[in-house]
Amino acid sequence: MPWAALPVELIVRILEALDPHALLNCRRVIRLLKSVVDETVTLQYHIALHSSGMVDGPPGLLSPSERLSLLRSYETSWKNMDWNEHTSLPVPDGSLWELCGNVWAHSRGDNAIDFVQIPSRLRGIPLCQWTLRLDFPLRDFCMDPSQDLLVTIGRATSASLHYQTRLLTLSTGEEHRLARDTATLEYLPAGPRIHWSYSIRISGDYVAILFINNGDGGDDDDEGDGNELVVWNWKTGVQNLRVTLVCMISFIFLGNDFILVSTSTSPPLDYEQPSLLLYSLDQTHVRGVETPNPHLLRFLFPTRPPTYGHSVISLTSDPSPGWSTSPSLQVPFQNPRDERIIAFSRFYRGFPSSETFLIPASTLLEHISDTKIEGEGCEPLDIQWKSWGPTSPVPLQGRWSVFTCFVFGMRHILPGAALRDDRQVGIVRDLCPRRCMRASEEEREESNALHYAMKSKEPYPRSIVKCVNLPRSIDVSSDVKLMISEDGIVAFEVSCMRGWVSMVAQLMPSIGLQHDTTGNKQIHFLTF
Known part of the structure; x- marks a missing residue:
């Protein structure tokens, strides 16, 4: 017919x-x-x-x-990098903060957290602020607004070396109704240490905590116990994975079934060729230090001469694969779960410079799907850098600070604010293939001009680079750290206490990056 x-x-x-x-x-x-x-x-x-x-x-x-x-x-x-709403709020005294999608959180003292739901006029998200007061001293926390989940770790004491991770409701502070029993995950890291720092990530039903061994300050302190990564199903309390490595400092979830760990060395110790190690979350048993770590793949970095010294790999990516906008907001559209950038950096101890690379998560997932991964007991496979590594680093992104929320979905923002014609700006790079294909010839020319002005020696493939003007209310003498969220740019401003900040790099004749400093803190939300 x-x-x-x-x-x-x-x-x-x-x-x-x-x-x-x-x-x-x-x-x-x-x-x-x-x-x-x-x-x-x-x-x-x-x-x-x-x-x-x-x-x-x-x-x-x-x-x-x-x-x-x-x-x-x-x-x-x-x-057009034309934000339509600017919200500015003071930052309370506290050392912990978190940015997840469209929610910003900052600790207030040691037993409270202030939350801000970042508004978006075009997606119908209202500004909302609330504070949760805890009945214990807070050491670290993480959140997932889409599941109304707040994961907290209290401060450990010498009297109790068990670490209690509490699973709370983000909106009320009560025990999360989907968590089993007491909504608490308990864990005892190896070795009699209480000086740990943490990296916490949530993806769907999984909560992962990396316990980073900072030592106990004693004369007999060494790195023998290593750092420990533990993954639970937070709804059932079942522990899915435990990995112990001396050199492990960061990790991300990759797809729904894997975790990717950054390490400068891997057994046997190899200081010239660090790697990213892939672990499966299908394992329901626990492996201790005495058991070989059950990684499935190693994504290898290129070797460097011994004169470079020991290298350190950092890894980050947002949002997690299991993340989505909170269903209660009824947004008209949202970012897809399966499209995001992975950022990783490599620097050498003793050298001031470092390199940051961006790669779509799909690139690594394709290697996993193309590789026949056998069961337990089989030798892990190595993927050489030439088969998976990006061609060039991000220009002008130096050593990473604690502000690592510079990627969201397929967008990246240079963490340091810059000056252009006496106006503070941010530099945003978009790696979404579909948006890049639709860019006009004029956009491509402007993007390439800005890219080369950032002292890059070669073109960055399949991306669009643009400047976004920051509010004039942000003092040019302030230290500004930039992050990117679901709906816009987040600027963390610290006012200078000692006058003007020196310029340390040039994007253009009138563009320069800024030093860290100390002073009064303000958070700015610029939403599109």
Whole structure:
């Protein structure tokens, strides 16, 4: 039966079942299909979501036409780096902070946390602030607003070396209703230490904590006990994985079933070729120090001459694979779960410089799917740098500080604010293939000009680089750390106490990065 004989309503229903690529191909077949696609709002919204690198939000009150209009405005704001809302708040006294999607949190003293839901006019997210007061001294925390989950670690004492991780409701501070029994995960790290620091990540049903051994300050202190990574199913309390390595300092979740660990060495010790180690979360047993670590793959870094000394690898990526915008917000559209950047850096102890690389998570996942991973007892496989490594580092990104929230989804922001024509700016890089393909020739030329102005010697593939103006209310003498969130830019401002800050790098004749300093703190949210 020819297409012209079908009712338009039936044609629309057929086209709605197609993916965007097939839909665009149908549009090129005959004039009738082109007309139907171009005049049907639901089909246009379907195409716009795909081309903008977004996915549809949960069902709500907004019609497809309203969602399409908001999506186009949202995309234009990001394209032009034109934030439409600026919220500025003082930062309380406290040493802990966290940024997850559209929620910012900062500790207040040692037993309270202030939370801010970052507003977004175009996605209908209101500004919301609340404070949770805890009945224990806080040592560290992590959160997942999509699951209304707050994970906290209290301060350890010499009287109790068991570390209690409490699973609380983010909105109320009560025990999380989905956590089993007492909503507490207990763990006793190896060795009689109480001076640990932590890295906590959440992905779906998993909570992972990296216990970093800082030593106990004694004369007999050594690194023999190593650092310990433990992964639980936080809903059941079952421990899925435990890894102990001396050189392990960071990790991320990779896909739904794996964890990727950065290490400068791996058994047997190899100080010339550090690696990223891949572990499976399908394991339900615990392996101790005496058992070989059950990594499945090693993504190897290039070797360097011994004169470079010992290298350190850092690793970060946001959001986690199991993350989404909180369902309660009823946003019209959101970032897809399966598209995100992994950032890693390598520096050598004794050398001031370091290199930061960006790579899509899909690149590593493709190597996993292309590799036959055998069961327990088989030798792990090595993936050489030339098979997976990026071609060039990010220009002008120096040694990482505690502010590592400089990637979200497929976007990256240079952590240090810069000066351009006496205006503070941020440098944002977009690696989403679909958005890059749609960039105009003018955008590409401007992107390349800015990239080369950042002292880069070679083109950075498949990315668009742009400047975003920071509010003039931010003092140019302040130290500003930039982070990127789901809906915009987060600027952490520390006012200078000793006058002007010296410039240490040049992006253009009038652009320079800034030193760290101390002073009054302010947080700025610039939303698109």
